[in-house]
Amino acid sequence: MARIVTFSGSVRTGSVNTALLNSAAAFVEAAGHEIDAIDLGADDIPIYNGDFQDEHGIPAAVEAIAARVGSADGLLIACPEYNGGPTALLKNTIDWITRVEMTHFAGKPIGLLAASPGGGGGGHGLGLVTQIFTYMRCDLHDETFSLAKAFDAIVDGAVAGDESARLNAWVDGYVAHFAG
Numbered sequence: 001m002a003r004i005v006t007f008s009g010s011v012r013t014g015s016v017n018t019a020l021l022n023s024a025a026a027f028v029e030a031a032g033h034e035i036d037a038i039d040l041g042a043d044d045i046p047i048y049n050g051d052f053q054d055e056h057g058i059p060a061a062v063e064a065i066a067a068r069v070g071s072a073d074g075l076l077i078a079c080p081e082y083n084g085g086p087t088a089l090l091k092n093t094i095d096w097i098t099r100v101e102m103t104h105f106a107g108k109p110i111g112l113l114a115a116s117p118g119g120g121g122g123g124h125g126l127g128l129v130t131q132i133f134t135y136m137r138c139d140l141h142d143e144t145f146s147l148a149k150a151f152d153a154i155v156d157g158a159v160a161g162d163e164s165a166r167l168n169a170w171v172d173g174y175v176a177h178f179a180g
């Protein structure tokens, strides 16, 4: 059994990205693996600034998140798209974790997902997040999962219908990383 850490780049109430992530996590659990869901809204983590780190060190909340990420067997990350890129929250989280340990993400199977209300499905943001994790030599799942028209596809907080079946198939491909 693998332990998969999840986090979402949106902490908005009613976030479609978090709903997508939670639906994917349910399929991971159904496949017999453990989910460790990190809520990035649980603590007020400052925007990274080297002066802050010099003065105060690494915040305890960041150390705790980094420890969970560093000991994970894999990661599932929901990547909302703001102006064609990742949210500041997501990038800031990645940057802080690499200040704890540069190699925390390296070599880990990472699955990237995005949802957007429009037709693009967050594809531009996924492209840039892919670029970031490729730079960090991560074992990215070869396909990202993109959910367009998310307010139609998500019903009662979960991905529904045909999109649910498509997500299940994508998760099956991702968990194949951990088979055996």
Ligand SMILES: Cc1cc2nc3c(=O)[nH]c(=O)nc-3n(C[C@H](O)[C@H](O)[C@H](O)COP(=O)(O)O)c2cc1C
Pocket: 010, 011, 012, 014, 015, 016, 017, 018, 080, 081, 082, 083, 084, 085, 115, 116, 117, 118, 120, 121, 122
């Ligand atoms: C500052 C800002 C920029 C946005 N830029 C994009 C964008 O480039 N592409 C897109 O598809 N949606 C964009 N959106 C709409 C978001 O996809 C939408 O608000 C979505 O619901 C955010 O994800 P969440 O529901 O997980 O919080 C933007 C929203 C905000 C607030």
